[in-house]
Amino acid sequence: MSKVATRFAPSPTGPLHIGGLRTALFNWLYSKNKGGKFYLRIEDTDKERSKEEYKLQIIKSLKWIGIEHDEDEYIQSKKVDNHVKIANELLKKGKAYKCYCSPEEIEEQKKRAKQKKIPYVYNRKWRDVNNEDAPKNIKPVLRFKSKIDGSTILKDLVQGDVEIENNTIEDFIILRNDGTPTYNLSASVDDHLMNMTHIIRGDDHKINTFKQIQIYEALNWDIPKFAHIPLIHTTDGKKLSKRDNASTLDDYSKIGILPEALRNYLLRLGWSYEDKEIFNLDESIKYFNLEGIGKSPSKLDMSRILSMNEHYIKNIAEEELFTKLKEYFDLFKEKVDLKKEEKIKNSLSFLKNKAKTLEDIYKNSKYIILDDVSFNEEDFKLIDDKSKKIISEFITKISNLNKLSKEALEPIVSELIKINDTNFKGVGQPLRIALTGSKFGPGIYDIIISLGKEDVIKRLSKIRN
Numbered sequence: 001m002s003k004v005a006t007r008f009a010p011s012p013t014g015p016l017h018i019g020g021l022r023t024a025l026f027n028w029l030y031s032k033n034k035g036g037k038f039y040l041r042i043e044d045t046d047k048e049r050s051k052e053e054y055k056l057q058i059i060k061s062l063k064w065i066g067i068e069h070d071e072d073e074y075i076q077s078k079k080v081d082n083h084v085k086i087a088n089e090l091l092k093k094g095k096a097y098k099c100y101c102s103p104e105e106i107e108e109q110k111k112r113a114k115q116k117k118i119p120y121v122y123n124r125k126w127r128d129v130n131n132e133d134a135p136k137n138i139k140p141v142l143r144f145k146s147k148i149d150g151s152t153i154l155k156d157l158v159q160g161d162v163e164i165e166n167n168t169i170e171d172f173i174i175l176r177n178d179g180t181p182t183y184n185l186s187a188s189v190d191d192h193l194m195n196m197t198h199i200i201r202g203d204d205h206k207i208n209t210f211k212q213i214q215i216y217e218a219l220n221w222d223i224p225k226f227a228h229i230p231l232i233h234t235t236d237g238k239k240l241s242k243r244d245n246a247s248t249l250d251d252y253s254k255i256g257i258l259p260e261a262l263r264n265y266l267l268r269l270g271w272s273y274e275d276k277e278i279f280n281l282d283e284s285i286k287y288f289n290l291e292g293i294g295k296s297p298s299k300l301d302m303s304r305i306l307s308m309n310e311h312y313i314k315n316i317a318e319e320e321l322f323t324k325l326k327e328y329f330d331l332f333k334e335k336v337d338l339k340k341e342e343k344i345k346n347s348l349s350f351l352k353n354k355a356k357t358l359e360d361i362y363k364n365s366k367y368i369i370l371d372d373v374s375f376n377e378e379d380f381k382l383i384d385d386k387s388k389k390i391i392s393e394f395i396t397k398i399s400n401l402n403k404l405s406k407e408a409l410e411p412i413v414s415e416l417i418k419i420n421d422t423n424f425k426g427v428g429q430p431l432r433i434a435l436t437g438s439k440f441g442p443g444i445y446d447i448i449i450s451l452g453k454e455d456v457i458k459r460l461s462k463i464r465n
Helices: 018-033 054-065 075-091 103-115 184-192 204-219 251-253 258-268 281-287 302-315 316-330 338-353 358-364 385-396 406-419 424-436 443-452 455-463
Strands: 005-008 038-044 096-099 141-143 149-154 160-167 173-175 198-203 225-229
Touching: 005 018, 005 198, 018 038, 018 198, 018 225, 018 251, 018 258, 018 281, 038 054, 054 251, 054 258, 075 096, 075 141, 075 173, 075 184, 096 173, 141 204, 149 204, 149 225, 149 338, 173 184, 198 204, 204 225, 258 281, 258 302, 302 338, 316 338, 316 358, 338 358, 338 385, 338 443, 385 406, 385 424, 385 455, 406 424, 406 443, 424 443, 424 455
Parallel strands: 005 038, 198 225
Antiparallel strands: 096 141, 141 173, 149 160
16 A cells, blocks of 8 residues: 555635634544544635635635645646546546536426425436437536446545535536636546545545546545544534534634634544543654544534633643743734733733633733723722722832742732721732722732832832822
């Protein structure tokens, strides 16, 4: 058997979909597990909808999540001459024929099938007709001569044996009347030319697989092994589409999902290995196999993604987390000056504790980023005269401190509690509101230490005055 070769073949007609990303991941992991090659094929023959920006986005998205393809991208539109050549070869072999049915005839056939409540299958009118009888005013399409008798068994590496009656597969079009090839022809030819050994894709492609097997057989080509993975569904059981919220990779990167977390989640979405949940990159490659893929659809669960992301945020090295956070700020948020960047970096140990996403860390650190605190109106009402007195006393006491630390601050807070006949909340809450604009957020000691003495006094003085 030749060296394992897999591919991911997206159409650049929109941003990379989360389902496509999982398909790419499974193909990549399988090839790497077997010491093989993984290729990226851009199926850009739909000239009206295909855009360069989407192609670049696909490549960027794959790289972001850690998937790197071997060799240069295979651009399908540059191989059309090969597809047409093979179509004409099938015609010469008697494996294809010219169909002169008008669009009106085809529509009438579809209408009758609908009335009878049966699937539409082309009636093979021109399959065995002499072309001399063909109308001169109609440009023909080229149809493949599908098998009529018997059945075909697909030995699917995920689904097991799948059998289909051959007469249920219509004589499908391989060349349109403008001479352009269709998907099933192009995909078959490209997979052959690329020496693909394994085709791993969504199970919505099963009918295409049976058509493509017949093309392979007609040309006496080696047939690749096929693995059809169940689709991803929404939480209410519907097939996930590009119209669904959080369906594209951009949706996840914008809220601050880490690539490692999303990759781990997608790996576990429909695949399992013993009772292991967390996989680093090397482990993902080592343990991945097709046997671990289930046969049932998986549901995209945002709460599970967030939980996985929270795990990675809490366990990743803070230096690496800060690098990712800085990239996130640069891409999606405002520019942060170096001084404040350093404060955030030094505060990650507590900022990450209540965060499920990079967006959460951003929100938790806004009090550091912003020079002027924006107050929640309801929270600001909580700062009464007694609170202002406590704030004033706090300023006086920390003014004498050389360094802000929890050990230095705790006695001050305890004293303020005692002399003002209050509790920890009575001191901490007005301080937190005055420093961050909200009664919610990190611990008061963490806030004070992260801001530094100068900024703390500056902000509190505005309230006192």
